Amino acid sequence: MLSIKNLHVSIEDKAILKGLNLEIAAGEVHAVMGPNGSGKSTLSHVLAGREGYEITDGEVLFNGEDLLSLEPEQRARLGIFLGMQYPVELPGVNNMTFMRESLNAVRRGRGEAELDAVAFMKRVREKAKLVELDDRLLKRSVNAGFSGGEKKRNEILQMAMLEPQLAILDETDSGLDIDALRVISGGVNALRSPDRSIILITHYQRLLDYIQPDFVHVLVDGRIVRSGDKQLALELEKKGYGWIEEEAAA
């Protein structure tokens, strides 16, 4: 489904990703771990098409299509969802209106009919239960004045609504207490399916206790220096990133 080959990315002439390779097949859950500044968030932003990154080499194919030449909304309509580390606030923009516009834009992109108001409402309420999101938050402005946990629930709710093929969850666990982490993980797990792939970007092993990954990759200094299964994450938890950085440098 997703194929990243030799990806090099710079920000203002500073190289961040230095030849990253990653293959993800349908239905797989990949965890990408790494120390601060290793390029995890850059990877998620580049996949979603955020401006300000210069692709100096390499390619990214999504279902065989060149992803890097597409606008962010085109990627979204192809089924790429980025759950953000810091979801953005949109003052005055009603959360429901926003989700409805978003869902219908994506549905149009998929060649599906738009949902009418009744069907939309029904679906939102159903999905909101999944992440235990308070109904009142649906009526407020998007993320405006939401707590950290509420913002992350709102992200997963949007993921549930949009039914992406590839969900990239960027530090979805950051800033969550244990209950919120459980709820959000439950939401993500419920969305696992054979035709949906997930990239979990995280700092800590903790999240992986709740969402079991098929593969774990360690990103150091812009490259994946080691890949393995869940065991690798546990090893990192015990030994920290130091040993692997040394190995990578050697």
Next chain:
Amino acid sequence: MSTTVEAQRAWFEQAIDQAQGDLPGQDLEWLQQTRAHARRAIGTLPVPNRKSEEWRYTAIEGLLKNSFQTPAGEADAARVLEAGGWLEPDYPAYRVMIVNGRCIADASQTAGLPEGATVGSLRTALATDPELLGTWFGQAAAHTDHLFTALNTALINDGIFLHLEPGVVLDRPVEVVYLSLGQEQAPLTQPRNLVVLENGASATLVERFIGPGDALYFHNGVTELALRDGAVLKHYRVQDESRNAYHLSSLYLTQDRNSLYQGTTLAFGGAWARTDYQAVFKEEGARCELGGLYTVGDRQLTDFHLDVRHNVPDCSSREQFKGILYGKGRGVFDGRILVEKQAQHSDAHLSNDNLLLTENGEIDTKPQLEIYADDVKCSHGTTVGQIDPQQMFYLRSRGIDADAARRMLCLGFAGEVIDAIEVPELREYASQRLVATLNQSIQAAE
């Protein structure tokens, strides 16, 4: 109407024509031309009145009712020392004493300055270093920005000259005391200052403006400040003029790449006191921080006009001004942030907060944003109000009497501005000065 305007214009012309004493640098052509140009401009510059935006709330009629005269020669050093008062607070500093607009060498102390540093009289510098002065004069100040600047320029005589060669860092603050002494003929004192910090130079400059008791005089100072690449200037100004004094300070600041200017002005005294700041960013990466505190009691008008001009990209400015009004007086604040079309990534914020402690006070505040570039972060905020009754109640419920509570809350209100002063003795002095003012206000309220 027009006869009034002409009479007002004549006031300026007379002030120039009746000035006594020799002007220095008569042999310097550029200086003579500058003075003559300013003298001519008096005839054409608009006379400030209520219809001019810049003078909307600050009438000059009261000022013009008096006639002031530029005193001849230097004041007597013995008399200066006798006047005292200016010795406090005491802390290690290079000191320059300016009395009625003229530097008094005998009362100044600049020994031990590092190499590459010049601190002293402008009059002296005109004789010893005319070329350097010629290069910098008028770079920052439009000599004819308004009538008062022109008046100062037409009679350029003395003031301070502070120049630091590249990389020179002063180990102690420079303190300049402007003492105005009353005379039979009320003096017009017009210091003209030039401060130039070359690349990477750094200094702290303290200016204090004082006058004894109820002396009547008009201080009309003009200061040009130029900060070159990476230069840092911390500039603290304490305006403690006499009860009857008229005071106008016009400051013109230009900043080159990555320079930093931090200026704090505390305005306590004067009957009519105004400070005009014009700050212009000439190169990228510079930062300007202006702070101010003003207290306004009976028969006082205190005015601040700020004009911060973002002409180039990537500069930032912060202005924070606080006023406490405690008598039948008027506070005026006007703060403009201008962001020109090319000045992308400008970051500017201005705030002006005012406490009205008693009836009969008036505050007129006018923050302004004038923005022609889109990728900017600009904002301003203004508040006017009295002390929060809930806070008062909280303090009193803890056993603090009302006066002490009020004083405490006012000090807290002003704290942010005073705390920015990095010279401990001066900071302490400023707090005490504020407390004294507040005690006056408490008496006024009773």
Next chain:
Amino acid sequence: MSSQQQTVDELIRSDYEHGFVTAIESDTVPPGLNESVIRTISAKKNEPEWMLTLRLQAYQHWLTMEHPDWAHVQHPPIDFQAVSYYSAPKRKEDGPQSLDEVDPQLLDAYNKLGIPLEEQKALAGVAVDAVFDSVSVATTFRKNLADVGVIFCSMSEAVQEYPELVQKYLGTVVPYKDNFFACLNAAVFTDGTFVYIPEGVRCPMELSTYFRINEANTGQFERTLIIAEAGSHVSYLEGCTAPMRDENQLHAAVVELIVMDDAKIKYSTVQNWYPGDAEGRGGIYNFVTKRGDCRGARSHISWTQVETGSAITWKYPSCILRGDDSVGEFYSVAVTRGMQQADTGTKMIHLGRNTRSTIVSKGISAGRGQNTYRGLVRMTPRAENARNHSQCDSLLIGDRCGAHTFPYIEVRNPTAKVEHEATTSKIGDDQLFYCRQRGLSEEDAVSMIVNGFCKEVFNELPMEFAVEAQKLLNLTLEGAVG
């Protein structure tokens, strides 16, 4: 960025929707201004002597006044002799007695504007007074209103039928000496709307006036007077359009509101006069004086405006908060694009105790538009415990426009409390990216964010108007974004 710029440009270029000219035979006084023109206007309207005297007084004073130059706008000098001060659609009889008698072409013009009188009458129960060029052509629903004692008619009719009310109130809020344009208006106003709500009456429907300038070289100088007696309540809406013409047209209106004890007037405007073309040719000069006088205790005036049109907008709907506990509100969205200039805001003059005012201003600049908020909050010594809160936000779209904020705050009472905040920024890159990541096109994302930015103001509009305003905003911004 570049694609953003592209969209912005497209949006800015989108056409003026109401730019049709209606071919109607009209009775127009030749251009020029002198005493005899004023006498002609007065005679055509069959006015009483006192009205003519008022006009001539104003005219004499106007001759001594100078065109104001303090606003942040630029335009060539206006030739007041090139303007025609009276234009009325010609009618076969003396005038229509009901809608059926109104010239069908005129009704058609309103239909094109999307405000069919008939339909509105049926659907919304909105009573509409329509001012076409200088005269009021139709007032719907007069009878239903008359049943509860509400007077809703054209100013001309009011002068004839309720002279004592007009004489008592006209010019008491905006005296002719007030300013240059108000003075001109007092001399030459041709029509407008008159509303009188008797004591204790809650007006049973929204009242509405649509203004349209049709004739070339015509100035429109309407005069609106609304009086809300004690305990009454009315919501009034006005909408404005004009055809596309190459020359500039002048609109200098005066609106006066008078509110007595416990009464409330809610005054909403959607202003969409022709803004001129992309190069700044043509367009309306909209120099309007609007002021409300909260004379009674606990009286309440709420101004809401959505200003998307006009080459130049110069208006400051204001409140004189005279009565104790009176309330003034000003909610504004002003959009400038192309070469449009707006200098708009409000004055809140707090005279009474416990008076409260709220100012919410949202300025949007695109293209080469210049958008200025100018406002005054004055707390006088008597205004014990008065409160004001102001929030002025500006949004810049593209790097050739300007946004300016000039608040004046004057406080002379220690118990008064004033808070003013202003921000200027562009649409956040992160906000745009967030929306696009969820599949929205750049243009939709911008429209959504801008609508969110204006939400607080739109919320103040009556429902139908809010929908229209939002449509208008989207249309105005169409293609403008990035």
